[in-house]
Amino acid sequence: MSERIRYGADYNPEQWPRDVWDEDVRLMMQARVDLVTVGVFSWAQLEPAEGRFAFDGLRDVLDHLSRAGIGVNLATPTAAPPAWLSARYPDVLPVDRTGVRYSYGSRQSICICSPTYREKAAAIVARLAAEVGDHEAIEMWHVHNEYACHVPYCYCDHHARAFRQWLVQRYGSLDAINEAWGTMFWSQTYTDLDQVLPPRLTAAVANPALELDYKRFCSDAFLEEFLEERAILKAARPELPLTTNFMGLYKPLDYFRWAAHVDVVSTDNYTDPATPEWQMRSAMDYDLVRGLNKKVPWMVMEQATTRVNWRPHNVPKGPGFMRAMSYQAIARGASGVLFFQWRASRAGAEMFHSAMVSHAGTASPVWSEATALGKELAGLEGLVSAPVEAKVAIVLSWPNWWAVESPTQPAGDLSVVEQLLWVYRPLYEAGVTVDFCSPDERLDRYEAVLVPSLYLLSGQQAANLVSYVEAGGTALVSFWSGIVDEHDAVYLGPYGGPLRPLMGCDVLDVAPMPVGETLEFQWDSGESGVGDFWADVLAERDGQVVARVTRGALSGRPIVVETTYGSGRAYYVGCRLGPDALAQLFARVPALRGQASVAQRGSGVERVVRVGEDARYEFLINHSAEEREIEVAARGLELLTGVELGSFVSLKPAGVAIIRHAMT
Numbered sequence: 001m002s003e004r005i006r007y008g009a010d011y012n013p014e015q016w017p018r019d020v021w022d023e024d025v026r027l028m029m030q031a032r033v034d035l036v037t038v039g040v041f042s043w044a045q046l047e048p049a050e051g052r053f054a055f056d057g058l059r060d061v062l063d064h065l066s067r068a069g070i071g072v073n074l075a076t077p078t079a080a081p082p083a084w085l086s087a088r089y090p091d092v093l094p095v096d097r098t099g100v101r102y103s104y105g106s107r108q109s110i111c112i113c114s115p116t117y118r119e120k121a122a123a124i125v126a127r128l129a130a131e132v133g134d135h136e137a138i139e140m141w142h143v144h145n146e147y148a149c150h151v152p153y154c155y156c157d158h159h160a161r162a163f164r165q166w167l168v169q170r171y172g173s174l175d176a177i178n179e180a181w182g183t184m185f186w187s188q189t190y191t192d193l194d195q196v197l198p199p200r201l202t203a204a205v206a207n208p209a210l211e212l213d214y215k216r217f218c219s220d221a222f223l224e225e226f227l228e229e230r231a232i233l234k235a236a237r238p239e240l241p242l243t244t245n246f247m248g249l250y251k252p253l254d255y256f257r258w259a260a261h262v263d264v265v266s267t268d269n270y271t272d273p274a275t276p277e278w279q280m281r282s283a284m285d286y287d288l289v290r291g292l293n294k295k296v297p298w299m300v301m302e303q304a305t306t307r308v309n310w311r312p313h314n315v316p317k318g319p320g321f322m323r324a325m326s327y328q329a330i331a332r333g334a335s336g337v338l339f340f341q342w343r344a345s346r347a348g349a350e351m352f353h354s355a356m357v358s359h360a361g362t363a364s365p366v367w368s369e370a371t372a373l374g375k376e377l378a379g380l381e382g383l384v385s386a387p388v389e390a391k392v393a394i395v396l397s398w399p400n401w402w403a404v405e406s407p408t409q410p411a412g413d414l415s416v417v418e419q420l421l422w423v424y425r426p427l428y429e430a431g432v433t434v435d436f437c438s439p440d441e442r443l444d445r446y447e448a449v450l451v452p453s454l455y456l457l458s459g460q461q462a463a464n465l466v467s468y469v470e471a472g473g474t475a476l477v478s479f480w481s482g483i484v485d486e487h488d489a490v491y492l493g494p495y496g497g498p499l500r501p502l503m504g505c506d507v508l509d510v511a512p513m514p515v516g517e518t519l520e521f522q523w524d525s526g527e528s529g530v531g532d533f534w535a536d537v538l539a540e541r542d543g544q545v546v547a548r549v550t551r552g553a554l555s556g557r558p559i560v561v562e563t564t565y566g567s568g569r570a571y572y573v574g575c576r577l578g579p580d581a582l583a584q585l586f587a588r589v590p591a592l593r594g595q596a597s598v599a600q601r602g603s604g605v606e607r608v609v610r611v612g613e614d615a616r617y618e619f620l621i622n623h624s625a626e627e628r629e630i631e632v633a634a635r636g637l638e639l640l641t642g643v644e645l646g647s648f649v650s651l652k653p654a655g656v657a658i659i660r661h662a663m664t
Contacts, residue, residue: 003384004034005377006336008070009356010302011036013061014045015345021061024343025068027357031367032374035071035336037301038062039128040145041107043077047124050084055131066137073243073301074135075142076128076229078121079149080107085120092117094154098201101156106349108150112221113158118228125229129236141233141242142301146268147222152252153214155198159221164193166217180487181209208406209488212456215402219254227261245301246292248285249417251405254398256438259292268302268340269329274315277421279623280428282325283606284420286332288396290388291436297384299336300329305366306354316354320654322366323373324621327656331608331619332433333388337377339370376640380658386612390435391591393446394423395454395465397439403488404455404480411512411534414480419452422576423476426583430594431607443468447591451477454499458486462498469502470566474589477502478573479534480510494539502570504543504563511535519575520551521559529581531559536574546571546585560585605630605651618659622651636661 008028013021028036038061039046047053065072086093086104094111095101102109110117132138171177174193183189188207190196199206199214230242241263246255248267259265267289271282289298303325307316317325326337344355358364401416427434435446439461443449449468454477462482469475482499484490491497494506512534513519519531524546535549538558547560559574577585586592604624610617618636622628629650636659638645649657 003381005330005334005380005384006035006071006299006338007031007374007377008033008035008336009037009339009342010040011038011061011342012041012345013038014042014057015348016343018060020343021064024357025064025070027362028070028342029068031356031371032378033070033342033356035073035139035338036065036342037073037075037142037338038065039077040075040142041077041080043080043124044082046077046128047082050088050120053127053131055127058132059135062132062135062137066135070137071139072135072137073140073142074128074132074138076121076125076144076233078124078143078229079110079145079147081110081117081120085117089114089116089120091156091158092120094151095156095159097153097155097199099155102151106150108146108148110151111154111156111158112148112218112225113154113156113162115158118225121225122228122232125232129233133233133236138237138240140264141230141237141240143226143229143233143242143244146245146247147226148218148250148252149247153198153218155200159198159218160196162221163198163214163217164196166220167196167213168193170213180489181207181213182487182489183207205407208403208408211406212399212403212488215252216254216399219252219257219398222253223258223261226258230261243299243301246289249288249420251398251401255292256398256440259296262293263296264335265289265292265296265298266301267298269300270302270304270308272311272315273307273317273321274313277425279325279328279606279621280425281421283328283332283428284424286329286334287390287434288436290333291393294435297335299334299338300326301338302340303329303337304354305339305356305358305370309350309353314352318654319365320369322369323376324623324654324656326373327619327658328606328621330383331388331606331610331621331658333610335384380639382612382615382660383610383617383658386610386615386617388433389609389611389616390433391447392427392432392434392450393437393443393448394420394434394450394452395439396420396436397454397457397461399486400454400456403484404453406488410510414453414512414534416453419478422582423450423452423478426579426586427592427594428606429602430586430592432592432594433608439464443473444471446473448474448476448589451475451481453478454481455483456486456488457482457499459498465499466501466565469568469570472567474568474591475502475570476573476585476589477570479536479575495536501565502563503541503572504561504570505541505558505572505574506539507536507574508539509537511537513575518578519549519554519559521547521549521575521581523547523560523584527584529584530578531575531581532578533576534574535559538574543572546588547581562588603628603630609633614663616661616663618657618661620649620651620657620659622653622655625653627652627655632657632659634661
């Protein structure tokens with residue numbers, strides 16, 4: 001990747017007559033665009049009929065961009081198959097849970113397990129690489145687009161056969177499948193592999209272990225197709241970095257598994273500006289994406305300049321927030337920020353999606369913002385090689401996400417995303433930047449690790465967390481953790497299974513609380529606290545009780561317990577602590593207290609630090625509607641204005657400051 005921050009957009013010249021292309025290139029140069037994604041939706045143009053290819057137009061586009069010095073992220077077009085494909089081969093269309101086959105007429109109408117689709121997708125990718133793969137404009141490969149975006153699960157016979165093969169590879173035998181799934185319940189024992197079906201529409205709740213494995217399988221099936229395309233492109237130009245655009249906290253695909261196979265992690269971020277705390281949710285997505293593969297760079301592949309077109313009510317970003325949110329990504333480690341799309345479409349499903357060049361052209365206010373941002377980014381140096389400073393981790397597992405939100409749980413409204421937000425929110429407000437980690441990866445770089453509702457985990461994953469604490473780390477483990485193994489089978493005994501060494505108490509039972517009720521408790525300091533949503537029935541064991549319930553049926557029982565284990569310590573939290581109570585608990589752990597000043601907390605100002613070899617870069621972004629005066633870590637040079645700062649900086653609404661502090 002380049003040492004400069006890349007700037008650009010999805011570019012779809014096939015939607016426009018050729019006389020527009022010259023203007024596009026001229027305006028891109030004016031906006032300092034240096035990278036565009038090309039070809040995402042071009043299959044029908046590249047292969048207008050089966051086996052008949054037409055690449056002259058794409059070559060012309062690449063030539064135009066190359067002459068202007070604009071790099072190309074060349075995409076495979078396999079996310080939007082042409083009409084002729086499904087008209088001739090209906091089996092490429094997916095089937096829903098009720099057995100109804102989708103009709104053609106949109107994008108992502110794909111059965112990823114269809115042998116015909118796989119053959120035709122591989123063919124167009126191979127032809128793309130052969131025809132234009134050696135073009136000098138190409139700087140990156142981009143595989144597909146937003147895998148599984150609209151149809152993450154197909155239930156056709158192709159999927160059924162592939163699922164059975166996947167199960168045999170995973171378990172080895174039918175007896176092992178029956179054992180893992182607990183099929184003796186409801187007389188569901190399988191006596192022939194052909195009896196195993198995808199979780200199609202059933203009269204009652206399907207086997208949750210089967211549902212879990214089907215989600216694993218579908219994520220792997222999409223990954224398998226991605227790897228086929230990847231292999232073709234890497235064979236053609238192995239030196240080019242390769243990516244595919246993720247979608248942040250997207251439930252159907254296990255991005256930790258996927259991210260190991262890309263050279264650049266990229267994401268699309270369309271957080272709704274009408275959603276409360278949207279800037280915080282956006283920050284959490286970026287922290288997640290940065291953590292998916294900590295060995296490679298990451299970038300924003302798509303974001304809206306102002307508004308999207310696919311929500312019921314498409315609220316735009318306010319003035320200045322296109323810039324502010326782009327800097328949020330850069331603050332959290334992005335090596336590039338791109339938009340969807342370059343020029344707003346005249347027709348089609350996304351014609352009212354915002355773009356860098358809107359329907360009003362350069363007269364639109366967004367054009368002024370886009371060109372100003374491009375100029376600023378072109379003048380920044382040193383950031384791409386400066387990693388984000390993160391000393392705290394939050395553990396996230398996609399299989400746990402799938403399992404904990406199955407319909408057989410004690411609380412059907414237990415949301416993994418809400419649990420993440422619960423622990424992320426106070427850290428964000430305190431200026432504590434976090435990494436997201438898989439329970440499988442090493443954690444010794446972190447001073448504190450948060451484990452919110454890790455219901456499903458293997459013995460090996462639990463041992464990883466336990467050894468982290470034993471070696472001196474600090475872990476906070478919340479309710480509904482360590483409940484089942486990787487097959488969704490309960491660990492017997494008091495709940496917690498292999499995480500029990502970190503819990504310091506026995507979880508005898510669980511009790512989701514009625515909506516609106518609170519749990520009152522008292523800290524060991526004498527202060528009162530409240531929680532809600534959930535109340536574990538805890539019995540004292542070998543830990544130190546930090547808080548006890550003071551009212552109701554659980555009065556006198558522990559609700560927060562501290563445990564010393566090896567050289568480290570762990571806290572177990574048996575309810576969802578309210579904001580003040582969670583802040584009190586975090587105050588016990590130095591890494592969770594944060595560096596934000598008291599005045600900054602609650603001010604709407606986001607703070608992140610990137611650390612290079614010779615300087616620290618302090619980012620401050622004002623998301624509030626008021627001007628803020630914020631204390632900075634030390635004197636330094638504000639990079640966007642070139643002004644030397646003292647102890648404070650003033651930020652207008654949507655204002656950004658990047659302060660370079662030289663290493664002493």
